[in-house]
Amino acid sequence: MNQSSALIAVDVESVSKNYGKVAALNNVSLSIADREFFTLLGPSGCGKTTLLRIIAGFETVTAGNIQLYGDSIKDLPANKRPVNTVFQQYSLFPHMTVEENIKFGMQMQGKDSRAIENRTRLMLDMVQLGEFANRKSAQLSGGQQQRVALARALAPEPKVLLLDEPLSALDLKLRQAMRLELKQIQQETGITFVFVTHDQEEALTMSDRIAVMSNGQVQQVGSAESIYRDPRNVFVANFIGETNMLHAVLVDGDSATANCRLDSGVVVSCAASDANAGTEGKLCIRPERLALTTPDDSRADLHGVVRRSVYLGTDTQISVVVDSGEELLVRVQNSSEKEHAYHNGENTGLIIDPHSARFLSN
Numbered sequence: 001m002n003q004s005s006a007l008i009a010v011d012v013e014s015v016s017k018n019y020g021k022v023a024a025l026n027n028v029s030l031s032i033a034d035r036e037f038f039t040l041l042g043p044s045g046c047g048k049t050t051l052l053r054i055i056a057g058f059e060t061v062t063a064g065n066i067q068l069y070g071d072s073i074k075d076l077p078a079n080k081r082p083v084n085t086v087f088q089q090y091s092l093f094p095h096m097t098v099e100e101n102i103k104f105g106m107q108m109q110g111k112d113s114r115a116i117e118n119r120t121r122l123m124l125d126m127v128q129l130g131e132f133a134n135r136k137s138a139q140l141s142g143g144q145q146q147r148v149a150l151a152r153a154l155a156p157e158p159k160v161l162l163l164d165e166p167l168s169a170l171d172l173k174l175r176q177a178m179r180l181e182l183k184q185i186q187q188e189t190g191i192t193f194v195f196v197t198h199d200q201e202e203a204l205t206m207s208d209r210i211a212v213m214s215n216g217q218v219q220q221v222g223s224a225e226s227i228y229r230d231p232r233n234v235f236v237a238n239f240i241g242e243t244n245m246l247h248a249v250l251v252d253g254d255s256a257t258a259n260c261r262l263d264s265g266v267v268v269s270c271a272a273s274d275a276n277a278g279t280e281g282k283l284c285i286r287p288e289r290l291a292l293t294t295p296d297d298s299r300a301d302l303h304g305v306v307r308r309s310v311y312l313g314t315d316t317q318i319s320v321v322v323d324s325g326e327e328l329l330v331r332v333q334n335s336s337e338k339e340h341a342y343h344n345g346e347n348t349g350l351i352i353d354p355h356s357a358r359f360l361s362n
Contacts, residue, residue, distance in 0.1 A: 007033065007034040007069070008031050008032070008033060008034070008067075008069070008070070009032050009033060009034045009035075009036065009068065009069060009159065009160055009192040010031070010032040010038075010055060010066070010067070010068060010160060010192070010194065011031050011032075011066070011067040011068075011070075012028055012029055012030050012031070012032075012051070012055075012064070012066055013029055013064050013065040013066070013067065014027050014028070014029050014063065014064040014065070015027070015028045015029070015051070015054065015061050015063070015064035015065070015066065016028070016061065016062045016063040016064055017051075017054065017059065017061060017062050017216075018062045023216050024047050024050045024216055025047045025050055025051060025054075025216045025217075026047075026215075026216040026217050027063075027064070027217070028047070028051060028064075028216070028217065028218055029064075029218070030211055030218055030221055032160075032192060032194060033192070033208075034069075034192055035190050035191070035192055036192055036193070036208045036209065037183060037186050037193045037195065037206055037207050037208045038192070038193065038194050038195070038207065038208065038209055038210075038211070039194075039195045039196070039197060039202075039203045039206065039207040039209075039210045039211070040052065040194065040195070040196045040197075040213060041197055041198070041200060041203040041210050041211065041212050041213065041239075042198065042212060042213035042214055042239070043198055043214070043239070044198060046213040046214050046215065046216070047213055047215075047216040047217075048196045048198075048213050049164055049165075049196055051213075052085075052162050052164055052194060052196050055083065055160070055162060055194065056078055056081070056083055056085050056162050057073070057076060057077060057078030057079075057080075057081045057083075058078055060074075061074060068081065068082065068083070068159065068160065069159060082158055082160070083158050083159065083160040083161070083162055084105070084153040084154070084156065084158040084160075084161055084162070085153065085161075085162040085163070085164060086149050086150055086153045086161065086162070086163045086164065086166045087149070087164050087166070088164055088165045088166060088168055088169060089169065090145050090146060090148070090149035090166070092137040092145060092148055092149060092152070093137065094136065094137055094138050095136070096136070096137065097133065097134050097135060097136055097137075098124070098129055098132050098133050098134070098135055098136075098140070098148050099120055099124070099133040099134065101137060101148055101152050102120050102123050102124065102148065102151050102152045102155050103116050103155070104152065105152060105153075105155055105156040106119060106120075106155055106156050109156055111156075119155055120155065123151040123152075123154060123155050124151065126151065126154075126185060126188065126189075127147035127148070127150060127151045127185070128147070129144060129147055129148065129151070132144065142169060142170050142171075142174065143170060143174045143177075143178060146166060146167070146169075146170065146178060147181075149166070150166070150185065154185070154189060154191065157191075158191065159191070159192065160191070160192045160193075160194060161186075161192070161193050161194070162194050162196075163182075163193060163194070163195045163196065164196050165196055165197055165198070167179065167182075167197075167199075167202065168197075168199075175202075179202060179205045179206050180205075182195075182206060183205070183206045195207070200240050200241065203224065204224040204228070204240075204241075207223075207224055208223070209221060209222060209223055210222065210223070210224060210227055212227060212236050212239060212240065214235050214239075219232065219233060219235055219236050220232040220233070220236045227240055228240050228241055228286075229356070230271070230358065231243075231284065231358065231360065232360075233360055233362050234281075234282055234284075234360050234362060237282075237284045237358075237360060241286065242286065242287050242329060242331075243284050243285070243286055243287070244284070244285045244286070244287060244290070244328045244329060245282040245283070245284060246262055246263070246282065246283040246285070246322075246324075246326055246328075247262070247263050247280070247282065247283075247324075247326070248260040248261060248262050248263075248270075248280075248281060248282060248283040248359060249261050249278065249279070249280050249281075250272055250275050250276070250277055250278065250279045250280075250281065250359055250361070251267060251277060252277050257269065257271075258270055258271065258272035258359060260272070260281075260283055260359045262283065262302070262324065263324040263326070264302065264322070264323050264324050266301055266302065268283070268301055268352050268354065268357060269354035269357065270283060270354070270357040270358055270359045271357070271358045271359065272358070272359035272361075274361070275359065275361040279361050280361075281359055281360050281361035281362070282359070282360050283357055283358070283359055283360075284357070284358045284359075284360050285328075285352055285353075285356065285357050285358075286356060287317070287328075287329040287330055287331040288331045289352070289353040289356040289357070290328060290330045290331075290350050290351070290352060291330075291350065291351040291353070292318065292320075292330055292332065292342065292348050292349070292350060292351075293348070293349040293350070293351055294348070294349055295347045295348060295349050296349070297349045297351075299349075299351050300349030300350060300351055301350060301351055301352045302322045302323070302328075302349070302350040302352070303322065303323055303347070303348070303349050303350070304320040304321050304322035304323060304328070304347075304348060304350065305320065305321050305345060305346065305347055305348070306318060306319070306320055306342045306343060306344055306345065306346045306347075306348055307319040307320065307321050307327065307344065308344055309341075309342050309343065309344065311334075313334070314333070314334060315331045315332055315333045315334055316331070316332045316334055316342075317329060317330070317331055318330045318331075318332060318342050320348060320350060322350070328350065330350065
């Protein structure tokens with residue numbers, strides 16, 4: 001999706017939110033495109049849920065503005081905003097059947113009864129709960145309750161659907177299955193989804209774009225691939241997936257063809273930006289971008305000793321302590337062609353993929 005040329009669904013303009021002397025959000029700006037699956041990702045307390053609640057109208061802004069499809073909604077009450085929210089605990093009406101739960105929002109809008117019936121059937125089919133229409137919500141499994149909450153929120157056809165960690169109460173396998181279903185439903189309905197999670201795997205799986213947040217600020221916005229491959233700072237690199245960080249000094253260049261010196265004295269190629277020669281920082285290398293080799297291999301950038309090896313099914317995670325004393329993780333894909341099993345205490349060399357190492361100064 002070319003977000004710059006797309007219709008903007010939600011425009012967050014320099015929004016700050018203070019609770020007394022505590023700043024929950026600090027001058028946050030971002031734009032969410034129409035029909036986009038957009039995720040707010042970050043650790044607990046980073047401000048992502050506060051931002052979602054501000055978009056929903058459950059919280060007011062201290063400063064800044066929120067626009068929905070070009071109209072300011074900053075002072076609009078929550079019940080007047082064309083958005084709906086799916087909460088972590090679903091908040092279904094236990095005395096109502098599945099069908100009655102889905103109808104509720106449309107009835108509050110005063111829609112025609114025939115239109116309500118048609119829309120309800122459509123929603124039941126979409127979430128595959130037609131046979132459970134007359135069951136009470138308490139008689140449903142966690143995954144089924146999640147589907148009802150989603151159908152109820154989508155039934156009134158909101159312009160934007162807000163989802164506050166809706167999968168966190170589910171077990172792992174169901175959570176993984178629901179990720180795919182959520183993405184499919186979003187694509188089928190064409191409604192803009194704004195999804196909040198602290199789970200980076202959820203964000204990577206479902207999102208068109210991700211905003212990584214920390215300490216009330218947006219650290220980086222981009223596609224899952226761009227954030228994983230090209231993190232803007234150390235926080236993003238550490239939070240999105242596994243990564244290795246080696247202390248380094250930038251030798252020259254401030255572009256995609258820079259060089260940096262490691263504590264071992266080895267100079268390696270890396271990508272770098274916004275940093276001058278002599279700047280201290282971290283060389284970021286993903287575990288799958290390191291290759292193990294023999295200690296005497298002339299291609300080896302680093303040398304070390306295997307500390308432990310953990311078999312994970314599709315691949316093996318190997319921990320290597322290099323000469324500088326720093327510990328690196330290496331992921332080796334398991335295959336029938338695998339010729340070497342690495343053992344604790346074994347000497348090894350490591351080859352750094354020069355096209356994926358990135359120097360980060362902060």
